[in-house]
Every structure is written in structure tokens, then in C-alpha cells.
Amino acid sequence: MTKVAASAAAAVADITSGSSLAVGGFGLCGIPDALIDALAARAITDLEVISNNCGTDAHGLGILLADKRIRRITASYVGENSEFARQYLAGELEVELTPQGTLAEKLRAGGAGIPAFFTPAGVGSPVADGGLPWRYAADGSVAVASPAKEVRTFGGAWGERRYVLEESLTADFALVHARIGDTEGNLVFEKSARNFNPLAAMAGRVCIAQVEYLVPAGDLDPARIHLPGVFVDRVVHTGPQRKHIEKRTVAEEPST
Template sequence: MSIDKTVGSAAEAVADIPNGASLAVGGFGLCGNPMVLIQALLELGSDDLSIVSNNCGVDDWGLGVLLAARRIRKMTSSYVGENKEFERQFLTGELEVELTPQGTLAEKLRAGGSGVAAFFTQTGVGTQVAEGGLPRRYDRSGGVAIASPPKEVRSFDVNGTAKEFVLEESITTDFSLVHALKGDRHGNLVFAKSARNFSPLAAMAGRICIAQVEQLVEPGEIEPDAVHLPGVYVTRVIEVGSDVEKRIERRTVQKEVA
């Protein structure tokens, strides 16, 4: 029996994402953002969303378009410094934010997609990441309405030395949205260079993974060793073409040498 996971449009691909859904979204800065799917979700109108992604884009691109439309209730991220509207919503109590160290966030997604409930890491030991008290949501008067809870810290022997580790729970979400360079009808995906970033991990964490691909090929055309994410993790595939807009967050060029 042939397995064909392709759908005809981005609107069809995201049509069942309801209000209040949780999503893991690939991308790093503006690199690898699944913009066609994000725009389709914006047009769908789903709100009260809880989103896990390395960052929230910028004011007019990436996840920033959902934020500007007040569709996001909570962001779980590791970097939020390029979005002024993000800052405003957080400081005025409109947005809940769970800041997570970048490597820890990556592992929480990978662990969730691998069926691992939690893991211990040294990252965050001795800080508010472990001790709790980090503001997650402010009230309108500037006080802390929701603070991060303390986490379990345990000592383990590492090469004869006792070291402390903090327990981090894994992340799973209702849906995940990712952008890939190439995919086949079975959902096997290949990502381009740094656009690989968080995308495979985000894809793994979603119970329903929706992938937009620049090039759709037939099963067998992607060499098995070239597959970055096996199709077992992917539920739907939509082809968007190679001419999709790809913005650069910060452009730095070398001055011309005479």
C-alpha cells in the first residue's frame, strides 16, 4: 500500500489546528521559518496558541506575524531579542514567556519526540532556571503574576566528583510546523545547511507534524543516508516551491576593497 502524505494546500494542511493548540515551530532567527504554514495559520484565525520555538521572529516576519495579531498566549523560547512587540506584550502582561537555555530547549524537544519523559543536565544549576522565580507573566501593574517553579536538583558522581544536575521535563506538542529543502511523499525530509537548526527536533515533538518543502520528490529519490528526518515523524507534506521569500535577520557585508 502506498503512503502519500501530501496535501493540496497550506490551508488544508493547518485546517484542524484549533484555538488553544500547542505547536513546536522550526527555525533559528529567520532561517528555516515555515512561513507559508505560518501565514495559513494566521488566515485560519486560530488563537490562544502555546508555541515552542527558538525565538519569535521579528515584528513583521516569522512567528512575529502571529504575535502581532494577538494569536499567541505563551512562548517557550531561548532567544527573544529581535522583536519589539514581543517585549511590549511580555512587559505589559499580555504574553506568557518561558525562557529556556538553548541547548536545553533543543534536548527537551528531541527527548519529547523520542519518548523520553525527562532528563538531567548541568545547565541552569545554581540559577533561577533551577531555583525558580523567573517571571513568566507580569500583571498590568508590573508585578509578577506567574513565576517559574523550582526544579529538582540531584547530585551524581561524574568521574569521581559529585556534580549537581537539574531535572528538565521533555516537550511534546499537538502540532509542529517545519520548512525543509526537499521531501518525498512518505514524509522523509532533507534540510538545507543551517536551516536544519531546530527543525528536525521541532518536527519530532509534534504529535501531528506538518512540513512545507521546496521540492517534492518521489519515494526512493532521496538516498537513505541523506535523510535528515525520517518520514515516521511527519504527518503532512505541502510543496511550496523554491521561490518562497527567505529573509535575512541581520545582513553584514564586507566593504568593497579598491
Template sequence: MTLDKVVGSAGEAVADIASGASLAVGGFGLCGIPMVLIDALLARGVDELSVVSNNCGVDDWGLGVLLAARRIRKMTSSYVGENKEFERQYLSGELELELTPQGTLAEKLRAGGSGIAAFFTQTGVGTQVAEGGLPRLYGADGSIAVASPAKPVQTFSFGGRDRDFVLEEAITTDFALVHALRGDRHGNLVFDKSARNFSPLAAMAGRICIAQVEHLVEPGDLDPDAVHLPGVFVDRIVVVGPDVEKRVERRTVREEA
């Protein structure tokens, strides 16, 4: 058995992702997204995908390209702006959405990767997050076809007083797709500043994690203290090079004085 996890191409890396699969995808907005792997998945033609990611890219980049091609059946996200096609599909009943608070989404992924089935949090107590009724899927006539269920709420003595907490279940997926700055052949990854975002958590939650990396180094070249994600969580590495295209979701600049 070899510990070398490098595969020859993005197409080879995603070749066993089938229609109906569930995916955890790293990135925040367009920062740190695994675009080469997303494009390879688009080329495969699979559909009915259930995707967990902070958001769904924009109309022509990121996960938005899968959405535009009608490949995604359900999104589990914390933010759904910046994408008009997402809005259209959701409101017309073509797309299911499980809207989740951002910190809760991060912890659901981390818990799934850590073997923790569920956890209690105060986030969402007293709202539809806990009480249920959030529209997950609309009917063609605009009615709510599927609503979020109520979740168990329990009172704990915490911080010197009794407080209510809602039970949130962990997330695990069939596959995870992430982008890293550097990786070695054993799968140890280093992310670039804010491009780390959800990626380590998404990688942990996927039963099979596929990482695209800009720079491939040999085992031992990475300082162990600098590794953001241990190779035990990574199954395949694809080298995409430092010139991989990166886009800015919304460019905001200040006029020169």
C-alpha cells in the first residue's frame, strides 16, 4: 500500500462521484473554492447532488456553474445571496435549501468529521431554526412543500443560570472538495490565510476528501506545526499549479486621493 495520494488529473479524482452523491465543498464566497474540481464534476454530467457549503458561488463561477446546469438538488448553506439563479430555483420549487446559521454549519461539519453525532448550541433558540417552519422546498404554486422540522430544545445550567439549547445533528457527506495552497504526497495540507475558511471542516466531514493544491511538496517538507489539515483526512491530491484562476466575488476599491 502506498501513501502517495496524488492522482493525475481532476477528472480522475472525481471519476467515482455519482449522481445523487452528497458533497461538502470548501470556500467562502469565491475565496478558497476548488474550482478545478468543480469544473471536472460539471464535465462528468452527474446530477441530483446534495451540496453542503457556506454559499453557492455566483451565477457563472464556483458552485454556481453546477447550479446553472441543474446538477444540484439540495443546498445546505448559511448564505444564499449573490446568485440570482439560486433565488429563482429556490422560489420556484426547483431547489431544496436547508438554511443553517454560519457558526452552526461550521460546527456540524467539524462534529461530523470528529465522530460526534450531535451537539447543543444556543444559536437559533427561540427562532424557526429551533421551532421549525423554515421553507426548505417550495411548491410550483408558491406554497411551502417542505418545511424544516422542530428540533429538540433542552435547558442546561450554564454560566451561572439556566439557558435553553437546541440540538443540532452533525453533517457527514460522501465526498469533500477543497482547495489548498500547499500539500504533500501524504495529503497534509496548508491553506492560504482566509482561504482556509470552511475547507478543513468540509474535508473532515467527507468520507472521501479530494484536495486540489497549488504547490506539491515532498513528505517532510512541511513544518508539522504549520499543517492546517492532517493527511489522515485527505484521500486524493490534484496539483493545479499557482496560476489557477481566482476571481473576486465583489471588488470594492477606494478612489485614489
């Protein structure tokens, strides 16, 4: 059976309400925008999303968020999305903020079949001790807080140090963007657009990849492949991605 889907809509057709999604991208760099747009065109809701952030108000996952399609987000920061912040503070959205490196490793470990790992990141803070607001109540009080996590001390070359136990992450589906893909799902990412895409792809039980350029199997140099096709279930050719600027900064014209 071919891994190539006829369209973005066909590729995401079996994603249902309540599904969990691991979504690649960082800000607006390397986001699977065509797949997100295809999801937005369908009447599905109560999605649980794992992603570094949630796009912006008008692009990427921000489209699903603005339409109240997302119930819960595991992310490392709010970013340039004012609606993300508003929904979180208003108690309309459950958010698990996670240190960025920890989030990356939780996805990688999930894809590698590792159930949990110890890390020093977050020790001595509410990340390990618990109490981070996951969901606020309408009156601004904390309705759901993060639980405390196991902390252990290990020795090593730098002496004894405390580490917190973090559980890995997996999702029903992964949505990722790649520069080049072949018909067997082998993917090549473009520079910084690589970011969370390989990690999200590994963590999804079903991985759907949109690619700007699709080539026949065997055309890619094996040494250039960033993610092998064993992790990818569907490929859809979307053409060159339109690049959006997350935060435009310009300099004043120097006086003459």
C-alpha cells in the first residue's frame, strides 16, 4: 500500500474529536499548516495537543485554538498568541507548561519506547514540586494544579545531584512538515524547520507528514535523510510552504 495521500483532507480524515496530536514546528517555523487547515475544515473538537507552542492568533494551531477546538495543550511557552493566554487565564483551556528541553526529550523518549527518564531540569521548582496551574477557574483561582513528581539523588562525575522523573509522551497522531519526502516516508527537513518535527513524528502512533517536494523512493541520499520512513505512515505533497513572520522587527530609515 502506498503511503502517499491524495490530499491534506484525505490524510487527516480519520482524526476524530478527542484525539491527541503531537504537532511539529517552533513558532511558525516548520509548522504543518496545510494539515492544520484541513483539520480546521472539519467539525472536530476536544483535541489534546502536544506542541512547543500554539502558533499565532491567525496561523498554525492558533486557528484551531481560536475556534475552540482544543481542550488541552502541553507546550513550553505561550509565544505570540494572545488568544492562547486569554483562554488559559480565563479557565477555558487546560495547559501543561513544560521546560522546552524536557518537552523535546519526552517526545523523543515516547517515540523510542522509553516510558520515563530522570532530568535535573525543574528540580526545586513547581515543575517538580507540583502546584503549577493547569486550569484556572472563572474567578481566577486554580481549578487544576500539577501533581508533585518523584525526585531522586544520583551520583556522577560532578557529584550528587537531584533529578526529577518525567514521563514520556505519545499521541494518537503526529502532524509534521518536511522540505522533502519520498514515497516511502523518508523525510528531509530544512535547517531550523527541523526543530520539533522529528520528535513529534516519532511520538505519534500514526504520523502524517506534509512535504514541499515529493520524490520517488530511492532518490534521496540515505546520508541526507533526517527521519526514516519507518516512523511515517502518510505523506501528502502540499508544494512550497508560504513563510509567515511571527514577529516582524524593522529598523527606522537612517536620516540623510
